[in-house]
Amino acid sequence: MSVKLIVLGLLMGGEKHPYEMQHIMKIRKLDKFVSFYKGSLYYAVEQLKDEGFIEVSQVIKEEKRPDKTLYRITEAGKNEFQDLLLQQMSKEEQYYDxxxxxxxxxxxxxxxxxxxxxxxxxxxxxxxxxxxxxxxxxxxxxxxxxxxxxxxxxxxxxxxxxxxxxxxxxxxxxxxxx
CATH class of the missing domain: 1.10.287 (Helix Hairpins)
Structure with a gap:
């Protein structure tokens, strides 16, 4: 499954920080049926931002903590999400054991x-x-x-x-x- 689809899908539910995205995936037990590397989530966020599919909605500054950047999906991102969603659903994967x-x-x-x-x-x-x-x-x-x-x-x-x-x-x- 595309990590970009995961990020965009999570942002369809509202703005989030990448750590929050990881936490939601853990709570929803997505690790049972989605395979990806944790570092790839942050990389995908950066790519999606560079491509204009997501944008920074706010940066939260807290004392004695690193800045927390929240992202939201753009209109272009919503269109990309729909495309990725349908591509993923259309895939015919051969099962090999x-x-x-x-x-x-x-x-x-x-x-x-x-x-x-x-x-x-x-x-x-x-x-x-x-x-x-x-x-x-x-x-x-x-x-x-x-x-x-x-x-x-x-x-x-x-x-x-x-x-x-x-x-x-x-x-x-x-x-x-x-």
């Missing part, structure tokens, strides 16, 4: 060792389902419905992966991969 490559040749491998690896992956998948369900149960009721759908999608995907691994594991134990 390294396990797929290995499975092609699994019939030549040691089935006991393969079973051990798949059992570990299955345990991880079971844990992932539990963690996602717990996270979903803990989100505040006022959380946007769209975010709730993200969790629901991640949970259903994790459950499907778990089921698939259970079937694969059973076939490996029954020596049916050949």
């Amino acid at each position: 390294p396990l797929y490559t290995a499975l092609v040749f699994a019939r030549y491998g040691d089935s006991k060792k393969i079973a051990t690896v798949i059992h570990q992956k299955l345990s991880y998948a079971e844990k992932k389902v539990q963690v996602l369900e717990q996270a979903f149960a803990e989100i505040p009721p006022q959380t946007a419905r769209a975010v709730q759908y993200i969790y629901k999608g991640m949970i259903e995907t994790a459950k499907a992966e778990k089921k698939w691994l259970q079937e694969l594991y059973a076939d490996i134990l029954a020596d049916q991969l050949g």
Whole structure:
């Protein structure tokens, strides 16, 4: 996901300081489904400012603290947000799992060792389902419905992966991969 989209999206809700943006992302548990480096947020803010998509709304000066710069989205930024939003939603991403490559040749491998690896992956998948369900149960009721759908999608995907691994594991134990 584009860090620029994240910054612009957060600013659609009102002016914010980059640290506040990070805090909101943490509270909303965006780290569960968005991957980015914290330093990239500040870099994106600078880029968006240079491109005219956001602007400084105010600088708060406090004694014994560094200045706090608040940003707001511009009209050009609102248009850019709409473009980035639709681009992100339109992306067709191919799912690649390294396990797929290995499975092609699994019939030549040691089935006991393969079973051990798949059992570990299955345990991880079971844990992932539990963690996602717990996270979903803990989100505040006022959380946007769209975010709730993200969790629901991640949970259903994790459950499907778990089921698939259970079937694969059973076939490996029954020596049916050949």
